[in-house]
Amino acid sequence: MSGFLAPESANEVEEDNVRGIGTTFDFINRTEAAEEAEDLKYERVRVGNPNISAAATPSCTTIDDYEFKSPGRLKTAPLATPRWGATYILSFDLADNPDGGPLIKAVAVHILVNEAKSESEPPLYNVSNPESQRSSIVWQTVTHTFVGTGEPTSIVFESLTQGAFGVLIDNVKVKLVNLLDNGSFDNLNPPGLSLNDSFYETLKAPSDIIRNWTVTDGAIKWAGNERWQSSTDDSNYLLDMNANDGPGTITSGKVTLKRGAKYVLLYDSAANPDSVVPLRGNMILLVQGVVSGDIFAARSISIDGSGFSQLSVGWRTAKVEFLARESEIYVTFSSKIPGGLGPLLDNVAIYQVSKVGVFTSRGVYAILSSKAVAMKHSRSLKLCCLLGSVFLLGT
16 A cells, blocks of 8 residues: 555545555564664564463464573564554553563563654553463453554564563554444344355345444345455455345444544445446445534545456555534445446445654654553463464563
């Protein structure tokens, strides 16, 4: 995704297909690149430690190196560039290493923008659980927020613990703070739905089975990603805005905003790839005040399936910027394509545009919240392995 460019109009559309929403990070083994980052010391990554009880499954990777017996640093791969002014939640699980080390272990978290550290002091986290055992580790979930800058961004975990046993880290995630509930259409109201053999269900107006959404006209299809490729790995369901040989309309529940603030609405759209002839047409987006009924933003979304297929749907992310002239809004999408196949829709999100850090000669720095929320929880041992997620910071 390209960096943010200031729009010339309030409704400028930026199209891409990577937004950094719901991102879970892979970690880079930086030993091979140590000569390129002499100020940082990185460890080798050892995949597979069935003796450590992970905070989340599947997960069983550790970082350690008993040759040096010293603290190290671990850097994420670059994020899908966080959008300018969007607020993100960084969350991760921390635990005490049950194999040894000092009573209190510590780790610092750095947000790097353009490879430059924030000018503010990094958040520090302490863990201590001398009774912890390998088979039953007490994890604490830590969350804090930062504001996107539109610049390349990475996260670094820096151990502050001397010796061979440091803090355990697992389940690192970053999510956009989405003010619109259930924008990926994954959650249903009771009694729910069971997909048919075609992996979709037709919903007719006035169905409100999708949480926070109502079919207000015509009919739509609620489909699983077994039927059509969803726009992100974190999305399990999506909508075809046509069903029963005609177009449909959906409207969100009330979205509470701050009057006078600037907001961005994101959405992913594509053409249904099942059409023999590439599908072409439009879908209408409206952002409307609940009390006044005024239209705060409108968009005619172009749909064109040329060159795409079921294996490559061709999702596009677009944005609409608007000013909240009242405190509650509705969001409506309406297909304008005739027939039983229509636009695909997924991952609708709204975020408030926040203040971004100061410009410096080294880049744009992210603003990091000063408070963290911790929640303790225990997990039993489950043996499985995926991309490295449990890390021992310290060698």
